[in-house]
Structure formats: structure tokens, C-alpha cells
Amino acid sequence: MKKFINHLDNVLVESLSGFAAAHADSVTLHLDPHFITRKNKAVNKVAIISGGGSGHEPLHSGYIGVGMLDAACPGHVFTSPTPDQMLLAAEAAHADKGILFIVKNYAGDVMNFEMAAEMLPFESATVLTSDDCAVINSTYTNGRRGVAGTVIVEKCVGSLAETGANLQACKALGDKVNSRTASIGVALTSCIVPAAGRPTFNIDDNELEMGVGIHGEPGRRRETMREADAIVRDCVDAILTDFKTRNFEPNKHEALLLINGFGATPLMELYLIYNTAAKLCKQQGIQISRSLVGNYTTALDMAGASVTLCLLDDEIKQHWDSPVHTAGLRWGS
């Protein structure tokens, strides 16, 4: 294992400290237990809080800021944060209109956020993201996994919360975005968790893992490495099949196409994937009117990428386009 680390015990705190120092104008880091909040606390809005295991950066800490999250709770690498982190984050971020937790559907995260919600002295609700259409039930999951589509949920809900919308409206929008989003990922290599010091799974030089999870969990099947067009075609087919199962007709919607790198795949390849995926969508009559290409939900140093399609409506477009000011996603005034 070759990584830029010092002692294994300090990886998370040193990385969080660097994040907080690099973005000292916009975030505040709290340690023991760890959570990160906006530097300038919002007033009179639903506080949007997310969290999960570290190693997926910029998710979630990188999405703290105006137009997106109020706070994030980073667990150790690929490990759920604990209820005390969530409780303290909620107390720090609460702005008189309740707390909305956005939680990727992994058993540990779900359990700990539920415990925190029960102990909270404030009104709260939870949006569970489950955009990964690769598999139902997985290593750490009952039901579908929450992956890169979570970024779209956090962006849209964060935008709505800034307007002063109430907790029920924010939860409803989050659930709607999640229900209209599907993702699937492909791994070319395993990631290496620092504490393990070796690859999470073995994969041959001529193989890929179709449907891999963002912790290196198994996907649908191990396949022989092929050209990008064939791989991307399988991803887009899986997503479109999933939408049909859920009674959506993708060609009746505009869509957001997100090509997400898992950490070690060059941007040059991600744009090549985008090129193929966008063409395939167009062939199916789907109008791609919003795009995002880059490393937005990573799996440490895994080589691979995921394709996400979100079926838009006017409300989702409005909240996707609205200004956002975070380390990982930034546009508008």
C-alpha cells in the first residue's frame, strides 16, 4: 500500500483538518466527536445534514455550504458515523425549522441516523437514498444502495431549504429526486482501505466488476474487460431497464447525466464515457439537459466510474440550477 498518510490512527483527523484549513472561510470543523458545519450558521431554515463513512470525498463534507448541506458527519473510512456525531451536528446546525437527514442506504448508517433521530430534541425527517440499480441487498445493505445520485438529492434539497420551505416539503423533494434517479458503477481495480493495507477484492487484469458498490462490494457479475462503448451500453441499459420497472418512461423527460469517477480514473476517460452515454440516451429519445462529469462520490483509489441518470421536472431543474457554494460543487452568485 502506497498512500500519503502518516499513522493509520490519524488519517481521518489529519485529512479533515486539511479540509477545514483549506476552506476556513466557509466551514468549521468540530473534533471528538467529528462533524463539520457551515462557518456562518443559517437562520430559519430546515437544517440539512448528511454523513457516512469517509473515503467518498468530496461526499459529504465537500457539499457543506450555502445551497446544499448545513453539516456533515464523517465516519472512519467506509464506516458509519455514530449517533453522537449526528446529535451534536444537529444541535449545532438547527435553525428553528427541524432537521433533515440525508442518508445513503447502508445498514450501519440507517441504524445510527435512526438512533440519532429518536434522541433529537427537534423535529426531524430522513431521506434515504437508494439510486444504485445494480443489486438489491448487498454486503452492507438491505435494499438498494445509495451512491452518486445522493449528490443530486443533496443539491436539490439544499436549494429548497434555502427558500425557507418546511421539513415535509424538503423530505418530499428528496424522496422525489431519489425516486427519479438510477445509477450503476463499474470497477476496473479495487480500492485499498488504509487500515486493511491491501485491496478489498481481487480482480484480474482482463476483468471488470459490473455493478460494483462504492466500498468495493460485489456487483452483478465479474466480466471480461471490453471496450468502453460496450461497458457504457450495459450501464445505460441497466438504468433504463430500472426506470421501466419503476414505471418511468425516460424518453418523456429531460435528464441529468452524471458520470462519476471513483477516484483513480482520469477525467479524459470520464468524458469519453460521457460521450458514449449521452449518445445512447439520445438514441433512446432522452434529452440530456444537465450534465456533471468528475469525481463526486469516490471509493478511495478505485479505478472505475458510475453512470447516473436523473429524470428532471421543472422543480428539480430549478433546484439543480440554483446557486451553490461548497468546496465540491460551486456555481451561481
Next chain:
Amino acid sequence: MKKFINHLDNVLVESLSGFAAAHADSVTLHLDPHFITRKNKAVNKVAIISGGGSGHEPLHSGYIGVGMLDAACPGHVFTSPTPDQMLLAAEAAHADKGILFIVKNYAGDVMNFEMAAEMLPFESATVLTSDDCAVINSTYTNGRRGVAGTVIVEKCVGSLAETGANLQACKALGDKVNSRTASIGVALTSCIVPAAGRPTFNIDDNELEMGVGIHGEPGRRRETMREADAIVRDCVDAILTDFKTRNFEPNKHEALLLINGFGATPLMELYLIYNTAAKLCKQQGIQISRSLVGNYTTALDMAGASVTLCLLDDEIKQHWDSPVHTAGLRWGS
């Protein structure tokens, strides 16, 4: 070699096409010869044009847009673009106040941009970037190499050009930023150039290359892998020594600290590197008042990172902070 590609001959065009499609609101792709321009051509300003071998994305195409570049000329992977690309880009982007080429100091790039400048029917000037303090003369270079500091040059010069400043002023600012910037990189793994299909260099599991170039060129020395703090200390020491050689006293300036990933290094590690580098700078009395952490000048799928320090003054700060609207760097209104 496992990469998301189809036929080797088409990697560049397919990737550029994906880039142009994903950012269709802001850029226009021209093929044969290849160059990319802003979709909405600027008026009455110096046109800022960069270019170089592909594989360093988002450099340079990702920096086209208001506040930064007017056009970029992508060569094949790690290969200089040709004068016809530069000539056509200049003709397309020319906005009545001359052309400023920003060129990383590699022999092929320098020669081809010089040829283009000689053939141009417009007034032109060139800023050569040479921020890499690792080595003088290298595989592809006479003199110092231009690396991640080029992003800072492009940002500041692009900002000044938007104000209507003349060609001489833009060149002077570019030269000043370059003269106040120093970088050094470390590789943990080699990159793989698609056309070669194998690693550019061999490196053992317990080794790092200190001072590596962004094409995998040799650096100062091969070293035994160490903890991050020790590696980063050597990088910061090299940069501070370089500034002293150039008669700067870094502790008398505010500075911008850029931690740049080479393509396969997780953001979590880049922030850990930032944490150490910022502390070391502070110990030396240097006030880090601006920061940038992420993949901004990559080397395909190389695992590694570079440290860049730019000594600020009021003019550089103003132009760094000004709005920028590109795929790779975006802030302000």
C-alpha cells in the same frame, strides 16, 4: 492496461466530444485540427490561448470560459499540439487586442507555439510557465518545466484580460505570477499512456519519485516510501529553497497553496497533504491566504501529487479572487 477507451486512434476525439457535449452551454469544439473555444466569443480583449499535450485534464480545455481562457489547443496524449491548431484557435478567438499564448515550458510546445506566433496575422506575446523547481532541464525540457502553477497563471491573466487590459499588461502579469510560483511533484506510481499500453516507468512498491514531471519524467531522485509528513516536508523545503535562490523571502508574503492530485490520488490524501504543507508554511512565517486542493493538472492515472506555492501581492490576489466560469474552476457571479 485497463482503461475506458475504444480504439486507440479515437481516444482524444471521443473524450473532447464528451467534454464539449457536457459543457455545450459554454464551449465549442472544432475538429481537424482540434481546438476548443468559448461558445460566446469575447469582444475587445486580449485573447488568452493555451494548449499542450492531452492527459493533464482539466488543463487546459477545462479552463476555457469567462475569466480564464478564450481557447485551448489539445495535442494527443503527452504530445504537443501543432501550429495549425494554434493558428486556427487564434483566428477564432481574436478579439481585436492581440493574442497571448500561455505555454508550459516543454520543447515541443515552445517550438510549435513559436511557429504559430510567427505566422499569426495578429499581434501576439507568450508567457512561458516554468514553475517546477524539481530539476533544470529534463526529458522534454530545456530549463524548468511548467506544471500546476500554470493554472494560477491562466486564472490571473484571464482575469486581467477581461478588464480590457492590453497585451503587454497581460504578458507582464503572467510573467510575474510565474516568477512568484514554485512547484514540486511526487509520484507513487507511473501513469500509463494509452498508446504505449504499459507504465511509463517502473517503480517499486516501497519507492517514490521525488520531483517527478507531469509526463512521468524523472525527478530529483528515487526514494524509499516514507510517511506523508516527511515527503511533504521535502517538497516544501525544495520550494522555499527555490524562492530563496530567486531572492524572494516567502515569509514576507501571503501565499496561495495548491495541492494538486496527479489523477489517482484520493481527495482524502490531498487534504492530508494540505494539512501538513500549510502547517510547515505557517512555521516558516508564511501566511496561506488562498487555497486550492484537487485534480487541476493531472498526469493521466498517476498516483501522486504536487505542492505549489504562489507568493501573492494585491494584484495577484485581486485576479485570483475575481469571478471565473469554466468547467474546471468556477466561482463568483
